[in-house]
Every structure is written in C-alpha cells, then in structure tokens.
Amino acid sequence: MSYPSSTSGSREPGRPQRRYPAQEADLAALAARNRLRRLQPARGLDFSSNDYLGLATSGRLRRAARDALERGVPVGSGGSRLLRGNHAEHEALEQEAAQFFGAEAALFMGGGFQANQAIFATLPRADDLVLYDALIHASVHEGVRLRRGQAAAFAHNDPDDAENRIRTWRRDGGRGQIWLAIESVYSMEGDVAPLESFVGLARRHDAVLVVDEAHATGVHGVAGAGFARHCADVRLLTLHTCGKGLGAAGALVCGDRPLVDLLVTRARPFIFATAPSPLAAAIVRAALRLLGDEPELQASARRRIAHAHAEAGRLCGLDGFATQIMPLIVGEDAATMQLAACLQSSGFDVRGIRPPTVPAGTSRLRVSITGNVSEADITRLFETLASRPDLLSPEALS
Numbered sequence: 001m002s003y004p005s006s007t008s009g010s011r012e013p014g015r016p017q018r019r020y021p022a023q024e025a026d027l028a029a030l031a032a033r034n035r036l037r038r039l040q041p042a043r044g045l046d047f048s049s050n051d052y053l054g055l056a057t058s059g060r061l062r063r064a065a066r067d068a069l070e071r072g073v074p075v076g077s078g079g080s081r082l083l084r085g086n087h088a089e090h091e092a093l094e095q096e097a098a099q100f101f102g103a104e105a106a107l108f109m110g111g112g113f114q115a116n117q118a119i120f121a122t123l124p125r126a127d128d129l130v131l132y133d134a135l136i137h138a139s140v141h142e143g144v145r146l147r148r149g150q151a152a153a154f155a156h157n158d159p160d161d162a163e164n165r166i167r168t169w170r171r172d173g174g175r176g177q178i179w180l181a182i183e184s185v186y187s188m189e190g191d192v193a194p195l196e197s198f199v200g201l202a203r204r205h206d207a208v209l210v211v212d213e214a215h216a217t218g219v220h221g222v223a224g225a226g227f228a229r230h231c232a233d234v235r236l237l238t239l240h241t242c243g244k245g246l247g248a249a250g251a252l253v254c255g256d257r258p259l260v261d262l263l264v265t266r267a268r269p270f271i272f273a274t275a276p277s278p279l280a281a282a283i284v285r286a287a288l289r290l291l292g293d294e295p296e297l298q299a300s301a302r303r304r305i306a307h308a309h310a311e312a313g314r315l316c317g318l319d320g321f322a323t324q325i326m327p328l329i330v331g332e333d334a335a336t337m338q339l340a341a342c343l344q345s346s347g348f349d350v351r352g353i354r355p356p357t358v359p360a361g362t363s364r365l366r367v368s369i370t371g372n373v374s375e376a377d378i379t380r381l382f383e384t385l386a387s388r389p390d391l392l393s394p395e396a397l398s
C-alpha cells in the first residue's frame with residue numbers, strides 16, 4: 001500500500017530510505033478516506049488563524065519584545081518553574097493577569113493544551129465527577145483521561161442536561177465535588193455558552209465551573225477580559241490562551257489561590273516541563289496592557305465581525321453566526337476540502353476542518369475573522385463564495 005508522500009523536506013543524497021510498513025499503511029488508509037493531514041505554508045488572506053486582533057505581527061508587540069530584550073529579559077527560561085526556570089517576568093505577568101481577569105491568582109503555562117491537561121488531571125479527586133460539554137476541546141479530554149474518577153459529557157450548551165446528570169449521580173451515591181467544563185466561545189462552532197445558566201447551576205450544586213476562554217480572550221468581554229470576568233459568587237477557574245487573541249504564546253490559568261497552588265505543586269504538565277520563555281511572558285504582559293489602553297482594538301474587531309455576519313447574509317443567505325468564528329458546515333470531507341481549495345486558489349486562506357476535530361458528517365470551513373483582514377477583504381470572500389453556488393448549496397450549508 002502506498003500513500004501520496006509529502007513533498008515538503010528533501011532527502012539527503014545517499015541517505016537510505018527506511019520503510020515503516022505499518023505506519024505507511026496507516027497513512028495510506030487515511031489518504032484513502034480523505035483524512036490525511038498536511039502541513040501547509042501560510043498563504044493568502046488570513047481567514048484561518050486565531051489572531052483575532054492582528055497582534056501577532058503588530059508593531060506594538062514587536063516593540064515590547066525589543067524593549068524586554070534590551071532590559072535583559074532572557075529568551076529562554078532554562079528549566080522548570082519549580083527549579084531554576086522561575087523568572088520575575090513570569091511572576092509579574094501572573095500578578096497583572098490575576099488583576100486583569102479578576103481572579104485571586106494566575107499561573108502562566110506553556111500553552112492552553114498543557115493547561116487543560118494540568119487542570120483536569122490534577123484538581124478533581126477520585127470521588128469527584130467531571131461533566132464536560134459534548135463539544136469541549138480535545139485538551140480537556142486528554143486531562144480527563146489522565147485521572148481516575150468519573151467523567152461524562154452533557155449535551156452541547158445544555159445546562160439542563162448537565163443538571164439532570166448531577167442529580168442522577170447524587171441519587172446514585174456520588175458524594176464528591178462536581179466540576180463543570182465549558183468553553184465561553186466554542187472553537188469550531190463559534191457559538192457562545194449560556195454562561196449565566198451555568199453559573200446558576202454551579203452555585204446550586206456548589207460545583208467548580210471551569211471556563212475555557214481561549215476564543216474569547218482579547219475579543220469579548222470588557223477590555224477583552226472574557227465573558228466570565230464578572231461572574232461573582234461562584235467557584236470559577238478560567239483559562240486564557242495567549243497565542244490567539246493576545247497574539248503571543250502560552251496560557252494563563254486564573255482562579256482562587258488554593259487551586260492555583262495545587263497546580264504548582266502537583267500538576268505534572270507544569271512541574272515536568274521547561275517554563276515558558278520569560279520573553280513570552282513580557283510580550284503577554286504588554287498585550288494585556290494594550291487591551292486596557294486601546295479599546296479601539298476590540299471595537300474594530302467587533303465592526304469586522306458584524307460586517308462579516310452581514311455580508312454572509314447579504315451575499316450568501318447564511319445566518320446564525322454569533323462570533324468571529326463562522327463555521328460553514330458542508331458535511332462531506334471531500335466536498336469541504338474542494339471548497340477550501342477553491343477559496344485558497346482565489347487568495348483566501350480558509351481551511352477545511354474534518355473529523356476527528358469535528359463530529360463525523362459535519363466537515364466544515366472554519367472562517368475566522370482575524371485582525372489581518374479588512375472589511376473589503378471580507379466582502380470579497382463572501383462574493384467569491386457566492387460565485388460558486390455549485391459548491392455552496394443551501395442544503396450543504398444547513
């Protein structure tokens with residue numbers, strides 16, 4: 001069995017070609033099902049990244065990086081935070097982030113995937129119950145997989161289903177703590193969680209509500225501090241990734257001191273990993289200050305998003321979008337990739353998303369309204385989509 005091998009990377013002359021029959025068969029099987037994934041260079045207008053404010057390439061964050069280097073901030077941490085890798089920049093960021101996100105304490109980690117693994121593998125105890133939204137990010141599943149104890153999904157954005165599961169678990173003798181895991185903005189659906197209802201649910205059952213704000217941070221809430229910033233009187237842990245709206249790298253876990261302290265002392269993804277670069281911490285700190293100082297960043301993101309929703313309706317008859325993430329559900333894997341290729345060849349970087357990232361039968365284009373496109377670019381994207389009615393049939397986009 002063969003598979004279409006990658007054209008990227010070249011073999012050194014004289015280097016023997018070693019064979020891996022089992023792995024090559026896996027690759028061939030994936031290719032046959034249209035599921036082989038490939039790295040592609042970033043090309044075309046950015047309708048695909050999570051750089052929602054355009055900060056990743058902004059002069060302001062570049063200047064912050066240069067200033068940090070000039071005042072002696074090292075590019076590498078050199079070790080785990082618990083050993084020599086702890087730096088004043090990490091701690092300064094954590095202090096500012098706790099204040100910005102309205103929490104007692106914050107912990108800076110290498111990324112959101114690692115942070116979710118750390119939270120769910122470390123904090124719930126064996127007799128606790130973790131309930132997570134059916135569309136929660138893969139990193140939460142990874143964390144849940146690493147621990148003992150019970151966990152179950154509830155129907156997407158359905159606090160009533162979550163509550164029924166809590167009641168059943170209690171009735172069956174469950175005694176421990178409930179942990180509720182949701183995203184404020186879902187990464188592939190672009191819809192928003194009914195946060196107030198989940199806060200009420202958490203209060204009624206004295207649960208800990210864990211809100212992954214990965215796609216809200218920087219974009220939504222006052223000063224981009226996320227949707228959960230003002231949730232009061234509830235046990236709350238929030239996750240703010242720093243490589244998306246904040247344009248940098250890493251992730252901040254924000255919550256009450258005992259939870260953060262337990263992560264520091266027990267979370268294996270935190271303990272057994274080299275600390276993030278202090279330079280990254282300095283850049284994230286600058287990004288948070290920028291959000292506070294320049295409300296126009298958020299205001300212009302809001303205008304772009306509103307324009308995209310309006311143009312999707314006017315030009316393509318598409319509606320029901322809630323945020324900067326606009327999923328165009330196609331269904332079939334091959335048709336999705338064909339539509340993506342068509343847009344890419346017209347200069348738009350729009351990517352197709354297939355299972356297992358999304359449920360089978362719901363392959364889609366994930367159109368992301370980033371800070372790297374103008375309103376005119378957005379209009380042209382939807383004009384191009386509208387010009388291919390063969391690929392964009394109303395049934396396909398239901």
Ligand SMILES: Cc1ncc(COP(=O)(O)O)c(C=O)c1O
Nearest residue numbers: 111112113137187212214241243
């Ligand atoms: C909802 C959500 N949580 C966590 C992550 C992981 O964050 P990071 O990319 O910082 O590892 C992502 C990344 O795509 C995400 O979409």
